[in-house]
Amino acid sequence: MQIKPFLTEQFFALYEFTAPHVLASSDCETTSIAELLELSGGSLEEFGEMRLGYTESQGNPEYRRLVTDMYDNVMADDVVILTSPVEGIYLTMQTLLDASDEVIALSPAYDALHHVADHLCGKMQSWDLVPTEAGWEIDFDRLESLVNSNTRLIIVNFPHNPCGYQPSPGEFEQLVEIARRNDCWLFCDEIYRGLEVEWRHEPTLPSAADVYEKAIVLHGLSKTYGLPGLRAGWLIVRDKTIREQLIGWKHYTTICPAAPTEYLSMQALTVRDQLAERSRKIVRDNLRICAEFMKRHSEFLRWRPPTVGSTALVEIDFAQLNGSQTQVFTNATDYCHDLAKKHGVLLLPAACLGCADRFVRIGLGRASFSIALAAWDATLSSNADVPEPLKSS
Ligand SMILES: Cc1ncc(COP(=O)(O)O)c(C=O)c1O
Numbered sequence: 001m002q003i004k005p006f007l008t009e010q011f012f013a014l015y016e017f018t019a020p021h022v023l024a025s026s027d028c029e030t031t032s033i034a035e036l037l038e039l040s041g042g043s044l045e046e047f048g049e050m051r052l053g054y055t056e057s058q059g060n061p062e063y064r065r066l067v068t069d070m071y072d073n074v075m076a077d078d079v080v081i082l083t084s085p086v087e088g089i090y091l092t093m094q095t096l097l098d099a100s101d102e103v104i105a106l107s108p109a110y111d112a113l114h115h116v117a118d119h120l121c122g123k124m125q126s127w128d129l130v131p132t133e134a135g136w137e138i139d140f141d142r143l144e145s146l147v148n149s150n151t152r153l154i155i156v157n158f159p160h161n162p163c164g165y166q167p168s169p170g171e172f173e174q175l176v177e178i179a180r181r182n183d184c185w186l187f188c189d190e191i192y193r194g195l196e197v198e199w200r201h202e203p204t205l206p207s208a209a210d211v212y213e214k215a216i217v218l219h220g221l222s223k224t225y226g227l228p229g230l231r232a233g234w235l236i237v238r239d240k241t242i243r244e245q246l247i248g249w250k251h252y253t254t255i256c257p258a259a260p261t262e263y264l265s266m267q268a269l270t271v272r273d274q275l276a277e278r279s280r281k282i283v284r285d286n287l288r289i290c291a292e293f294m295k296r297h298s299e300f301l302r303w304r305p306p307t308v309g310s311t312a313l314v315e316i317d318f319a320q321l322n323g324s325q326t327q328v329f330t331n332a333t334d335y336c337h338d339l340a341k342k343h344g345v346l347l348l349p350a351a352c353l354g355c356a357d358r359f360v361r362i363g364l365g366r367a368s369f370s371i372a373l374a375a376w377d378a379t380l381s382s383n384a385d386v387p388e389p390l391k392s393s
Contacts, residue, residue, distance in 0.1 A: 004115040007352035015340040020389035021372035024348035026161050026311050028195075028226040028279035028365030033264065036227075039274060040267040050263055055256040057247055059234065063262055066269040067234050070219070073210045078238045080246060081262065083254035085191055085220035085233030086112055091253065092187055092216050092235065095246040097121045101152035104143065108354040110161050113189060117155060126354070127154075129163055135304045136165040140174060147182050154179055157189035158205060159196065162313050162353055162361040164306015166196070172205050176212045186215045191233070192309040194224040194276040195365075197283045204308075209236035216242075221268055223310060225275040226365070231258070232265040279365060283310050286369040290362070293373055297380060300324070310365035313350055316358055324380070331357040344389075345376045 016022065037044055058064070059081020067079045082088045089112045097103065097120040105114050107126035118124040125146045130137045147154070156175070158166045167175065179186040188208035196204045208215035220233025237243040268275060287305065290312070294303050300320035306312040316335065322328045329335040333349040340346050350359035366372070374387045 001119070003119045004111075006111045006115065008111050008348065011336070011348060011352055014337075015346050018344075019340050019346040020344040021368075021375040022346045022366065023362050023369070023372040023376060024346045024360075025363040025366060026192075026309075026361075027223050027228045027363070028310055029282055029367045030226045030229065031275075036264065036267060036271075040271045042267045047260070047263060050259060052259055055259050055262055057250060057256045059257055060262050060266070063257075063266050063269070064234075066266055067219075067236075069269075070272075071207050071210050071236065074207075074236050074238070077240075078209070078236050078243070080235045080237055080243060080250070081257045081265075082220070082233040082235060082250075083257050083261075084231040085218060085222055087250075087253060088218045088220075088233055088235045089113060089187075089189070090116055091246050091249045092218075093117045093120055094249045095242060096153055096185055096187075096216075100150070102148065102150040103153045103155065104146050104151060105155040106138075106157060106160070108162060108350065109155070109157060110189070110353065113155050113157060113187075114354065117153065121152070123150075129160070129165060131304065135307065136160075136163045138167055138171060138175070140171075140178070143175075143178060147178065147184065149182075151182060151184050153185045153187060155187045155189070157191075159190075159192035159308035161192060161309060162311045162348075162350055162355070163304070164309045164312045166205060166308040169205055172208075173211075176208065176215075179214065180212060184214070186212055187218070188215055189218045191218055191220055192223050193219055194272075195279060195283065195310055196308045197280055197287060198307060207236070209238065213238055221265060223365070224279055225268055225272060226279055227264075227268055227275075230261050230264055230268070232261050232268070279310070282367060282369075283364045286364040286366075289370050289373060290364065293377060297377075306364070311361055311363055313355065313359045314347075314362055316360065318358065321380075332360050333357055336360060339376070339379060343375065343379045345372065345379060347376070 064076040064079040068074045093116040099122045101121045102123040103117045103121045209217040217236040222228035300317045302315045336349045348361040350361045351357040
């Protein structure tokens with residue numbers, strides 16, 4: 001049986017490497033290997049001398065130890081180093097689920113979080129984030145109505161892509177309590193952890209790995225630390241039996257992490273605070289620019305400003321937008337394809353993530369944001385020129 005298409009990847013594949021104005025990415029501004037090593041005090045020479053043999057399936061013990069510094073109750077044995085963050089979703093679902101299981105997944109969501117589980121389990125139910133005037137909310141009455149004795153797994157993602165939402169510590173506790181009371185596994189995708197944009201130093205929520213023994217937590221260096229090309233990620237799996245089964249699945253996917261990635265990831269972890277603070281600053285600056293833009297176009301654009309993460313949803317009122325444009329659009333998917341093809345501006349149709357087809361996702365983590373936003377802006381006012389993109393160094 002075929003798995004559902006990964007619409008986000010399919011859309012990005014069409015334009016990501018050719019569109020000059022990428023406004024849709026969820027990762028933060030990246031860095032070069034030389035810059036990373038300079039920051040961490042490593043040397044290019046040492047990197048050049050490393051041997052390219054196989055590595056340990058569970059990951060280098062020192063790398064796993066460095067990861068435990070990010071948690072309170074996690075041991076190096078609990079950490080499984082991945083060959084990419086997204087691999088962790090596949091391995092977890094393969095390990096936990098079969099056709100007799102029910103799964104509840106927060107929605108909207110990054111495609112893989114729904115589709116792999118949906119492919120494997122007997123019944124997948126969406127637990128929808130609720131839009132409010134001020135932002136987003138989770139509805140615990142709804143969760144209680146979905147959960148039952150067949151529910152094997154609850155899937156969440158905080159900070160949330162694409163909504164830029166995170167529950168309060170009290171709400172997070174309530175979620176863990178519901179999972180515990182129903183003896184469910186909780187898969188918590190924390191890949192945007194540390195991107196609490198208004199928060200300067202520490203994450204505002206505990207990691208699910210620290211507070212619930214049946215949590216499986218995903219994190220990595222792609223988003224908060226701006227290193228998606230490293231393909232560096234890890235899972236925290238405190239249950240030994242499940243962890244061993246999961247590593248068994250890993251033997252059929254990637255066997256072990258890439259040696260150069262392990263080396264550079266360890267370097268990155270020693271300077272993770274600096275990397276994260278750089279990303280938070282970029283997001284905070286871009287949020288201000290974006291808020292002004294949204295205000296100026298409030299007759300046809302609406303958003304709930306994100307409080308965490310590097311993404312936000314923008315709702316387009318096409319009836320209003322069409323009034324000021326020569327071309328008529330009725331949905332965000334057609335609009336985004338047209339914008340990418342004609343103007344080189346890349347917004348993600350949020351239908352890819354399970355939203356109604358009037359939402360687009362914007363990414364706030366890139367240094368080129370203001371120029372890319374100006375390019376979108378220029379397409380909205382017929383007399384402005386689309387600006388030149390930033391030259392990447
Ligand atoms: C919520 C979430 N989880 C996991 C991933 C996977 O990360 P990566 O593409 O670095 O494997 C992404 C990527 O966009 C994501 O948004």
